[in-house]
Amino acid sequence: xxLGSVSYVLDTFFAIFAMTxxxxxxxxxxxxxxxxxxxxxxxxxxxxNTMIYAVASLAFLLIGYSxxxxxxxxxxxxxxxxxxxxxxxxGKVINIMSGGVxxxxxxxxxxxxxxxxxxxxxxxxxxxxxxxxxxxGTILELSMYDLAGxxxxxxxxxxxxxxxxxxxxxxxxxxxxNGGVRVIPASNIPLVTLGAFLLWIGWFGFNGGSxxxxxxxxxxxxxxxxxxxxxxxxxxxxxxxxxxxxxxxxKLDITMVLNGALGGLVAVTAxxxxxxxxxxIIIGGIGGALVVFAVPLFDKLKLDDPVGALSVHLVNGIWxxxxxxxFASNGDDITLVGQLKGIAVVGxxxxxxxxxxxxxxxxxxxxxxxxxxxxxxxxxxxxxxxAYPEFKRAF
Numbered sequence: 001x002x003l004g005s006v007s008y009v010l011d012t013f014f015a016i017f018a019m020t021x022x023x024x025x026x027x028x029x030x031x032x033x034x035x036x037x038x039x040x041x042x043x044x045x046x047x048x049n050t051m052i053y054a055v056a057s058l059a060f061l062l063i064g065y066s067x068x069x070x071x072x073x074x075x076x077x078x079x080x081x082x083x084x085x086x087x088x089x090x091g092k093v094i095n096i097m098s099g100g101v102x103x104x105x106x107x108x109x110x111x112x113x114x115x116x117x118x119x120x121x122x123x124x125x126x127x128x129x130x131x132x133x134x135x136x137g138t139i140l141e142l143s144m145y146d147l148a149g150x151x152x153x154x155x156x157x158x159x160x161x162x163x164x165x166x167x168x169x170x171x172x173x174x175x176x177x178n179g180g181v182r183v184i185p186a187s188n189i190p191l192v193t194l195g196a197f198l199l200w201i202g203w204f205g206f207n208g209g210s211x212x213x214x215x216x217x218x219x220x221x222x223x224x225x226x227x228x229x230x231x232x233x234x235x236x237x238x239x240x241x242x243x244x245x246x247x248x249x250x251k252l253d254i255t256m257v258l259n260g261a262l263g264g265l266v267a268v269t270a271x272x273x274x275x276x277x278x279x280x281i282i283i284g285g286i287g288g289a290l291v292v293f294a295v296p297l298f299d300k301l302k303l304d305d306p307v308g309a310l311s312v313h314l315v316n317g318i319w320x321x322x323x324x325x326x327f328a329s330n331g332d333d334i335t336l337v338g339q340l341k342g343i344a345v346v347g348x349x350x351x352x353x354x355x356x357x358x359x360x361x362x363x364x365x366x367x368x369x370x371x372x373x374x375x376x377x378x379x380x381x382x383x384x385x386x387a388y389p390e391f392k393r394a395f
Contacts, residue, residue, distance in 0.1 A: 008076065008078075008215075010214060011214065014209070014214040016085075018208060019081075019088045021201065021208075022092075022202050023053075025198065026053045028199035029099065029199065030046055030049035032099070032191070032196055033195070033306075034188065035187060035190070035193075035195060036099075036186045036187075036306055036307050037102050037306055040378070040379055040386070041103045041378045041379060042379060042388065043382075044107065044382045044383055045099075048107055049095065049098070052094045056090045057090065059090075060118045060119065060123070061083075062119070064090060064119045065086060068086070068124075076212070076213060088205075090122055091118070093156050094113070096154065096161055097157050099306070100309040101161070101165060101168055104369055104378075105164070105367055106378075106382060107382050108365065109365050110367075122156060126152060129142055129152045129342070142341070143333070144346075145270065145333070146270045146324070150266060150317045150321045151270065151342055153317075154269065155313070155317030155343065155346060156346060157313055158315075159314065159346075159351040160351075161313075161314065162314065162351060163354040163355035164358055165310075166355070167355070167358050168367050169368065170303075193254065200234055200262075203230055204227045206269070207226050210226075229279075230280075233280040234268075234284060236281045236287075237262070237265070239285070240260060240264075240289050241257050241260025241288040242260070245292075259291050260292065263291040263316045264287040266312055266313055267284055267286065267287030268280050270323065271320075271323065271327070274327070283327065286319065290319055291308065295308055321339050321343050322340065
């Protein structure tokens, strides 16, 4: 076997292995969301996450990949491995959106949106940033560096979520008429913790696999640095949030600490291959702090997000893309202006297109369950199967 064949085999295996790690994020999102919602909505959340993986992946296979990249093909690895790696990403965009509208969004309208997002909207963003680049030569052409998708994936999902929340509204009783915010406690903290760590593990394939090759000494070093920096940012985000919560409230809220870790992971995703071993501490730490400040801000704006996805994914997707311009600007290919332009172009497209699609779907088939269905719980109304039938439901 010649060296070229060895390189081809190694990179094919690496892509498949990274894809497998990313797929661990499917149960990661499912367990995180199942733990954060009330027991009467857990089966519905699990159904939505299962549906997203199945529907989004098939839509991307049949339509989305071609929109993003053109024909199947790769010179450095099996074209099927290259496809599978890209397919692993697509559901994450919709997971971000679906988690934020938990406990009041109906499954079938979400499935319809999933088809459109996976086959058209997300692939168009990928086309601009990583793929065939239909904007090439135009004033909107992107010069943004975004290795694994702080903007392409996380902010895109966050903008879609913002559109969905504006259309669907808050959960019943979340914002009482006399003011304030009603706390709706999580149902299962162990599941939240398991889900967050599954996501954390998946991020090593998410970012490490995006380097694209591991078959040379240089590329192996790049993959290792990328994964180490990814982990470092998550550690910093968790520690900063833990310190903040303790000094401010004298309490250590595990859900906030875990979201701080996820915020750090989102923030470093745009450029973990570009940083030294210390910069991710700053980037991840700021990412965690942003989560702490963004969660109450969104509540003040009455944007009800049960899982904190706006704070983790939208806010830190933006911050992570800006961070590349601050910490890795080289005055040529990577500039702060180019990063900001990429955020703006993708943000406008993702929000406006998602809002239009969701608005039309909502007119044809309401996204939101009725008040009675929401009170009863979506497990009964949407799935006919309760996750915890022996438990008394919390209304």
